[in-house]
Amino acid sequence: MSPIHDQSYRRYEGTRQPPGRGWAVITWNGILTLLSRRIFLAVMLIAWVPFIVRAVQIYVVTIYPTASQLAPVDAKMFQNFLEQQGLFVYFVTVYVGAGLIATDLRANALQIYLAKPLLRIEYIGGKLAVLMVYLLEVTLLPGLLLIMLQVMFSGSFEFLRNNAFVIPAVTLASLVRVVVAGCTMLALSSLSKSSRYVAVMYTGAIFFSAAVFGVLQVITGSTRMAWVSITANIDQVTDAIFRQPVRYETPVVVCVLVLLGLVALSISVLERRVRGVEVVK
Amino acid sequence: MTPAVALDHVTVTYGKNAALRDVTAVFPKGAVGLLGPNGAGKSTMLKSLLGFVAPDKGRLEVLGLNVAERPLDVRAKLGYMPESDGHIPGMNAVTFVAYCGRLAGLPKADAIQRAHEVLYYVGLGEARYRNVETYSTGMKQRIKLAQALVHDPDLLFLDEPTNGMDPKGRDEMLELIRDLAHNKGIDLILSSHLLPDVEYTCDHVVVLDKGAVATSGPIEALKGPGGRIYEVRVKGELAPFLAALKGAGLESHETDEDVMRVFVPGAIGADGDDQRRICEIALASRVQVRHLKPSVPTLEDVFARAVGES
Numbered sequence: 001m002s003p004i005h006d007q008s009y010r011r012y013e014g015t016r017q018p019p020g021r022g023w024a025v026i027t028w029n030g031i032l033t034l035l036s037r038r039i040f041l042a043v044m045l046i047a048w049v050p051f052i053v054r055a056v057q058i059y060v061v062t063i064y065p066t067a068s069q070l071a072p073v074d075a076k077m078f079q080n081f082l083e084q085q086g087l088f089v090y091f092v093t094v095y096v097g098a099g100l101i102a103t104d105l106r107a108n109a110l111q112i113y114l115a116k117p118l119l120r121i122e123y124i125g126g127k128l129a130v131l132m133v134y135l136l137e138v139t140l141l142p143g144l145l146l147i148m149l150q151v152m153f154s155g156s157f158e159f160l161r162n163n164a165f166v167i168p169a170v171t172l173a174s175l176v177r178v179v180v181a182g183c184t185m186l187a188l189s190s191l192s193k194s195s196r197y198v199a200v201m202y203t204g205a206i207f208f209s210a211a212v213f214g215v216l217q218v219i220t221g222s223t224r225m226a227w228v229s230i231t232a233n234i235d236q237v238t239d240a241i242f243r244q245p246v247r248y249e250t251p252v253v254v255c256v257l258v259l260l261g262l263v264a265l266s267i268s269v270l271e272r273r274v275r276g277v278e279v280v281k
Numbered sequence: 282m283t284p285a286v287a288l289d290h291v292t293v294t295y296g297k298n299a300a301l302r303d304v305t306a307v308f309p310k311g312a313v314g315l316l317g318p319n320g321a322g323k324s325t326m327l328k329s330l331l332g333f334v335a336p337d338k339g340r341l342e343v344l345g346l347n348v349a350e351r352p353l354d355v356r357a358k359l360g361y362m363p364e365s366d367g368h369i370p371g372m373n374a375v376t377f378v379a380y381c382g383r384l385a386g387l388p389k390a391d392a393i394q395r396a397h398e399v400l401y402y403v404g405l406g407e408a409r410y411r412n413v414e415t416y417s418t419g420m421k422q423r424i425k426l427a428q429a430l431v432h433d434p435d436l437l438f439l440d441e442p443t444n445g446m447d448p449k450g451r452d453e454m455l456e457l458i459r460d461l462a463h464n465k466g467i468d469l470i471l472s473s474h475l476l477p478d479v480e481y482t483c484d485h486v487v488v489l490d491k492g493a494v495a496t497s498g499p500i501e502a503l504k505g506p507g508g509r510i511y512e513v514r515v516k517g518e519l520a521p522f523l524a525a526l527k528g529a530g531l532e533s534h535e536t537d538e539d540v541m542r543v544f545v546p547g548a549i550g551a552d553g554d555d556q557r558r559i560c561e562i563a564l565a566s567r568v569q570v571r572h573l574k575p576s577v578p579t580l581e582d583v584f585a586r587a588v589g590e591s
Contacts, residue, residue: 009402009465012395012433016386019353025383033371107414108367112428115331115361116384117353276333 022118026126030100031133040095044137047088051142054081055149062153073150075163078143079242082173083235088138089177094202096134097185099195100127101274106193114276124186124270131182140174165243173238180234180259187266190273206230223248227258234259283345285310285436285468286330291339293325293492300325302492304339308470312462314479314500315472316584317489323472324364326489327438331361344436357386360429364440364472366421368413374400375409378427385432392431399427404453419450426457437461437469443478451478458482480580488587496587504578508546509555512576514539517568525566529558534585540572542582 034040054077061068071077104110113123147167150159160166188201213229226232226248233255239245240252248255286308293301301322308315317323328334330343332352341348343355369377375396382392400409403423408416413424422442429437442458443451459482461467473479479486480500487497496503513533515522526533532544545555556573563570 009430009461010398011465012387012391014391015388016357016432017388019357019386021386022384025380029380103370107370108363108365109369111333111361111363111365112367112369112381113384114333115356115359115363115429116381116432117357117386118384119353276331277328 019117020122022116023122023126023129026113026123027129027133030127030130034096034130034134043088043091043095044134047085047092047138048142050081050084051146054146058146058150059153062150073159075166075169075242076244078146078166078170079173079238079244081146082139082143082170082177082238085139085142086177086231086234089135089181090206092134092138093131093181093185094199097131097182097189098198098202099189100131100186101189102192102195102198105190110274111276120271120274124274128182128186131185132178135178135181136174139177140171143170143174169241169243173241176237176241176259177234180230180262183263183266184230187269187273190270224250226250227254230262282310284308284342285313285344286470287342288326289340289342291326291329291341292337293322293329293334294337299492301329301336304489304492304494306487306494306497308487309485310468311485312458312468312483313470314483314486314580315470315489316474316476316479316486316580317495318474318588320491321489322492323474323489324440325492327361327440327470327472330438331356331359357432358435360432360434360437362425362429362437362439362442364444366418367425368421370414371412373410373412374405374416374424374427377413377424378431381428382431387432395431395433396427399430400424402430403427403457418445419447422446422450422454426454430461435468437467438472439469440472441474442471443473443475455481476580476584486580486583488584490588496583500580500583503583504580508544508578510576510578510582511543511545511555511559512540512572512574513543513559513570514541514572515563515568516571518566519568522563522566522568525562526559529562531559531562532586534582536581542576542585544582544586 057071057077058073061071061073104113110123114120144167147160147170151157184205185198185202188205189195189198192198192201210229210231213226213232216225216228217223226236227250232248232250236246236248236250236252236255237259239247246252284307288304288306291301291304292299304322304326315323315326325334329336330341330348332348332355335349344358346355346358348355369380372380375393378396378400379389379392382395383389387395397409400406403426405420405423405427408420413421416424422445426439426442429439439458443454446454455478458469458471462469462482471479471483484499485497486500486503488495523533526543530546532546533541535541543559545558559573560570
């Protein structure tokens, strides 16, 4: 006679992974959760349309070199591509990032997470990685693939030899966009229990700062105040990374410092807000 | 033997308010009740032990590990069932509990298997594929226990585990807690303001009041000899009667019903001495004794004496 299966509580005698890998569990879960949403998949597919257009451009220029007069394939093209992707960076940031911490706050999940062998930095890192993975999928990944296509279509490394800085430039410019957007959104997400409100805050931060810059530009007649706009700072730094003439009068160093300050402020907010217990002093 | 938890002169303050004041306490292994009125510092103590709140001074040890130095090792051995509702949004029960298991370091396959097992154990087997957000209050309490158990902790922190449960669910939850502590070899600390819950499930008790330990020890010893308890109901002005009882060295406290419980300290005298003494005090206080009956000491008496004395 076979024994009756005991459905009572049993002690666990299997293996346990050492602490320090919780962030990967959070990231993987976040990535899979988003992949199950059709709307998100549609956004990600649309985000790759510019890549296809640029791939066709590279192909046409390779086959018909005279076409390069109309649409040249150079470092500036890769910069333009990344700037075009800024729109999708915004959409992905809002869709993915707004609820990353806000929904956990709404559901009191932080106390569940942090009661496990998980550091706060692991929780934050795991959540940030979810957003960064998808942001890199619409910036760095297509950017590097375009470079690869250029080499494949032309059948030589001449372009890369003449523009050796393009690969690090695409990488660095993508990381600037991804890190700034990721940290800012995650910090905002930790400030509210409503992901909609977080999305509004992020949109406000992006567009309001750009609007303020626009007004100041009209008033002062110069672009020295570009540092007040998040997107203007990123564009200015991107110009410098791609060795192009900068578009605003604000020194690049100032733009870099503003972006670093924004990231530092975001980390400070996260440090205060991501806790296992809400302490009201 | 290493105690489950030890606190050594621990002080925790929120701004200017001290939640724990120089607390020194030892929680032995087994089932220990952490009792105290609202605001006594019970939840703060648990959150300090989890590392959520850093103490201003003092040392906290869990299973022999210093919480300040090895928080991850401590939390790997702990299961925490929080007082307030908590879940990971958008997950069904199996996914949620397995996810908690993975966060605690279990391999994926083991986490899923354990999730099914503990969900059956806590009585959510049939509802394990439902989204947690659709659960009733009682089911949410059960799933909080399941997520605390999935990685098979050595020590469980249960913060008001029967809150919001109907009588049947409450009885079932208490049975689970009792089973874990007495049959499954899991040490636990049960924080509650419900004395019957603690009395049913625990062997030891630590009573907190105003951020300090009012009393602690085995429940039976605390309830044991040293006095007798009487249920008393009187008609008339209560205040002078209570003052007279206190003046005569008899402690009294009111209960949820209309009877009060009077504690007579000292050795047992001649048969009927205590009752006669209470009646004489009542007569002197001009109140009528309507009900006077010997009773057995309960944890409520221990609690009332401890909190009253502090």
